[in-house]
Each structure stands twice: as C-alpha cells, then as structure tokens.
Amino acid sequence: MSELPCVSCGADIPAEASNCPHCGQRQMTRSTAIGYTTVGLPVVLLGIGGTLALGVPSLLDATIGVPGLVVTLVAVYCLAAVGFLHAYAKRRRLLDERPTRSGDETTQ
Numbered sequence: 737m738s739e740l741p742c743v744s745c746g747a748d749i750p751a752e753a754s755n756c757p758h759c760g761q762r763q764m765t766r767s768t769a770i771g772y773t774t775v776g777l778p779v780v781l782l783g784i785g786g787t788l789a790l791g792v793p794s795l796l797d798a799t800i801g802v803p804g805l806v807v808t809l810v811a812v813y814c815l816a817a818v819g820f821l822h823a824y825a826k827r828r829r830l831l832d833e834r835p836t837r838s839g840d841e842t843t844q
C-alpha cells in the first residue's frame with residue numbers, strides 16, 4: 737500500500753485515505769477528485785440551476801436568463817474542476833519531491 741504525505745501536516749498516510757488520521761485534514765485523492773468532478777459538482781450545479789430555473793424563473797428572466805445561467809454554471813464547473821485537479825496535482829507533486837520515494841517496494 738503506497739503512502740502519500742498529508743497536504744496539511746505532511747505525515748505519511750495511505751494514498752487513498754480521505755482524511756488524515758493525524759490532523760483530520762481532508763485529502764484530495766484521485767478518487768475524490770474524480771468523484772467531485774463527475775458526480776458531486778454536476779449534482780450541486782444542476783441543483784442550483786434547477787432551483788433557480790424552477791423556483792424563481794421571473795428573477796432569472798430579469799437578470800441573466802436561462803442561457804446566462806447555463807453559461808455561468810458551465811464556467812463554475814470548469815473552474816472548480818481545474819481546482820480539484822490542481823489540488824490533486826499538488827498532492828502528487830509532494831510525493832514526487834520527497835527524497836525517499838517508495839521505489840523499493842519489491843524488497844518485501
């Protein structure tokens with residue numbers, strides 16, 4: 737089982753642990769990043785968009801309209817997705833920068 741440093745305290749924790757057992761910091765694992773990007777984020781944005789479109793259509797018509805709402809949601813999605821990937825890449829970089837990289841996994 738490979739380990740990665742915690743993004744907050746730097747302690748070695750299992751690569752797919754969702755939270756640091758030492759400091760409790762939530763970790764951006766690959767599965768977390770993929771889950772946020774493919775499921776969590778679309779659900780949240782569709783929920784917001786649906787609530788606005790169905791709940792306050794008059795407000796929507798008076799402001800940005802449905803096309804504006806769609807563009808806004810897509811833009812938010814892209815920004816957030818890049819943020820998730822960046823957070824994950826940052827964690828991967830922490831691993832790559834470590835002097836003792838786990839290259840001796842065949843010793844056991």
Ligand SMILES: [Zn+2]
Nearest residue numbers: 742745756759
């Ligand atoms: Zn930690």
